[in-house]
Amino acid sequence: MIRSLNSFDLKDKRVLIRVDYNVPIENGVVKDAYRIQCSIPTIKECLESGASVVLMSHLGRPNGKINEEFSLISVGEVLSDFLEIPIKFSHDCINEDSINVTIGLHPGEVHLLENLRFHSGEEDNDVEFSTLLSKHGQIYVNDAFGTSHRSHASNVGVTDNFIHKGMGLLMKREVQYLQKKFKNP
Numbered sequence: 001m002i003r004s005l006n007s008f009d010l011k012d013k014r015v016l017i018r019v020d021y022n023v024p025i026e027n028g029v030v031k032d033a034y035r036i037q038c039s040i041p042t043i044k045e046c047l048e049s050g051a052s053v054v055l056m057s058h059l060g061r062p063n064g065k066i067n068e069e070f071s072l073i074s075v076g077e078v079l080s081d082f083l084e085i086p087i088k089f090s091h092d093c094i095n096e097d098s099i100n101v102t103i104g105l106h107p108g109e110v111h112l113l114e115n116l117r118f119h120s121g122e123e124d125n126d127v128e129f130s131t132l133l134s135k136h137g138q139i140y141v142n143d144a145f146g147t148s149h150r151s152h153a154s155n156v157g158v159t160d161n162f163i164h165k166g167m168g169l170l171m172k173r174e175v176q177y178l179q180k181k182f183k184n185p
Contacts, residue, residue: 002166002167003164003165003166003167004166004167004168004169004172005042005045005046005141005166005167005168005169005172006045007166008139008164008166010046010049010050010051010139011049011050011051011107012050012051012107013050013051013052013138013139014051014052014053014054014102014103014105014136014137014138014139015046015051015052015053015054015137015138015139015140015141016054016056016133016134016136016137016138016139016140016141016158017039017042017043017046017053017054017055017056017140017141017142017143017168018056018057018140018141018142018143018144018147018154018155018158019035019039019042019055019056019057019143019144020035020038020039020057020143020144020145020146020147021035021036021039021055021057021058021059021072021075022035022057022058022059022060022146022147023035023036023059023075025059025069025074025075028073028074029074030074030075030077030078033078033082035146036075036078036079036082037082038170039055039079039143039168039170040082040083041169041170042141042143042168042169042170043055043083043110044083045169046141047083047107047108047110050107050108051107051139052102052105052106052107052108052109052110052111053109053110053111054102054105054110054111054112054113054136054137055079055110055111055112055113056093056113056116056133056136056154057072057075057113057115057116057144058115058116058117058122058147058154059071059072059075059115059117060115060117061117062115062117062118063117063120064117064118064119064120064121064122064123065118066118067118070115070117070118071114071115072089072112072113072114072115073089073091073114075112076089076112079110079112083110085108085109085110087110087111087112088101088105088109088110088111088112089111089112089114090111090112090113090114091114092113092114092118093113093114093115093116093118093119093133094119094121094129094132094133098111098113098114098136099132099135099136102135102136102137111136113136116133116152116153116154121153122152122153122154123150123152123153124153125151125152125153125156125157126153126157127157129153129157130153130154130156130157130158130160130161131161133153133154133158134158134161134162137162138164139162139164139165139166140158140159140161140162140164140165140166141165141166141167141168142155142159142165142166142167142168143167143168143169143170145170145174
């Protein structure tokens with residue numbers, strides 16, 4: 001059985017959340033923030049439970065190369081507005097600097113990692129890439145329903161490195177909806 005967010009003691013823990021921030025961006029401006037809004041309940045639940053949060057997502061198809069057109073920096077600005085707190089942003093998702101930012105987080109702080117797909121290891125479900133991603137959290141939460149069918153490092157490989165793992169509130173809602181539809185089509 002897949003555990004949900006409320007199965008964990010989050011106090012003083014770093015929660016690594018796979019979110020789906022694959023949103024339309026034009027000239028550095030987020031044009032539709034719906035997917036960002038959908039992640040807010042899970043993030044707030046973690047923060048209110050005394051955790052710090054590290055968010056990872058992809059944006060577009062940069063084919064394993066850094067491409068500023070697909071940067072998540074503008075997503076971080078929108079996220080900061082929704083949460084009404086500053087967001088720490090790292091221009092990479094697995095380098096030593098980004099991991100050090102995560103390790104230095106205090107309860108109530110949020111760290112957004114740069115686009116996972118800037119590394120080919122994401123789509124290749126690379127073991128080394130997964131291991132480096134896992135250094136960002138003590139608990140893993142998947143809240144990216146729209147990407148869960150993919151065998152990528154951030155939603156498959158990374159889970160091998162966590163004892164405590166489960167689904168976020170958005171994922172739980174989607175799964176419950178599907179369960180209901182399968183029972184009563």
